[in-house]
Amino acid sequence: MPSSRWNHIDRPTLSELLTVLPGDQRQLGPDSWPKRRLARSHSIVINKTRKPSVSTPTSKQQNSGPKRKPAPQAGGKKPPEKAMNKPRQESGEQPSIGRLLGTNILLVGALCVSCVVIATLAWRLLSSPVSVIAVTDSGQIIRPQPLAKAFVTDSRVLSFSTEAIRASFSHDFVNYRDTFAQARSNYYTTEGGQSFAKAIDPILNDLRERRLVMSVAPLKAPSLVRGPYLLGGRAVWEIQAPISVFLEGTQSRFAPQERLATLKIVRVDLSESPTGIGVDSIQLAPYVERR
Structure with a gap:
């Protein structure tokens, strides 16, 4: 059989197989059929492992067909155009990002400075003392005076007490x-x-329940009992004024009530009262005229 015959034949080397061509029938005898078959199989394997040869186009093909760029060499490959343009775009975006970051930093800095300025102005406004200027009824400016100083005259204190009594006891039910x-x-x-x-x-x-009207009238002029004297770091005056209190209704009328009003008037800050004085206490007691 051919397989048993092939086992007794020496296998040729690779150089011998390459020298023997598949179509050369004259150098091979009838006994070398397995060698010829082996040479053909080896030639097929060798041809498969070889890279296909690239045929160079002729001058006519180059002129007739569209121009193609030569294939890049293995040692120095050219990057595609998109890859070449990408770094340029990134390099163009970097300055714009840096510009935006710089603008944001400037805005944040300006905002911080404005906040500091506003806080400083608010603190100065709240911590600075308020200067109050008081004026008299005639328009004269009253300069601020310490509370221990009785810069108000006695006559002014007496007239102030009369006004305070009239305002304190003049009311109606409406x-x-x-x-x-x-x-x-x-x-x-x-x-x-x-x-x-x-x-x-x-x-x-x-007054509200009985629908009454209350009024007051002085019986005598107020008098200065004591003062001015210093009490608690401020000037004090004590005034007494006999008054008559009237209560009248829509259908009834009551007898007047005579009372002795005792007022303690003290110095106050001009921010509390533009007159510089105020009633600190008032007391009403039955009035008995001395003869």
Whole structure:
């Protein structure tokens, strides 16, 4: 059989197989059929492993067909155009990003500076002392004076006490809230207004329920009992004024009540009262005329 015959034949070397061509029938005898077959198989394997040869186009083909760029060499490959343009685009984007970052940093810095300036101005405005300028009824400016100094004359204190008494006891059942608020804010200190509100609240309730009108009239001119003297770091005056309180209703009328009003007037800051004085306390007691 051919397979047993092939086993006794020596295998040719690679150089011998390459020299033997598949179509050369004259150099091979009838006994070398396996060698010829082996040479053909080896030639097929060798041809498969070889790279296909690239045929160079002729001058006519180059002129007739579209121009093609030569294939890049293995040692120096040219990058495609998109890859070449990409670094240029990135290099163009980098300056714009840097410009935006710089602008944002400047805006943040300006915002911080403006916040510091606003906070400084607000602190200066709140911490700076407020200068109050008081004026008299005639328009004369009253310069700020220490509370221990009694810069107000006695006659001014007496007239102030008369005004305070009239405003404190002139109310009706309709407008008593407004008249009381005006008297408290114009003539009383903070502590004096609180004590006066507690004392007169029952009288105001009686006016509202019985629909009464209250008024006051002086029996005599007010007199300065004591003062000015220093108490608690400020000047103080004590005034007494005999008054008559009237209560009238729509269908009834009551007898007048004679009372002795004792007022303690003290110096206050001009920011609290433009007159510089205020009623710190007021007391009503039955009045008995001395003969």
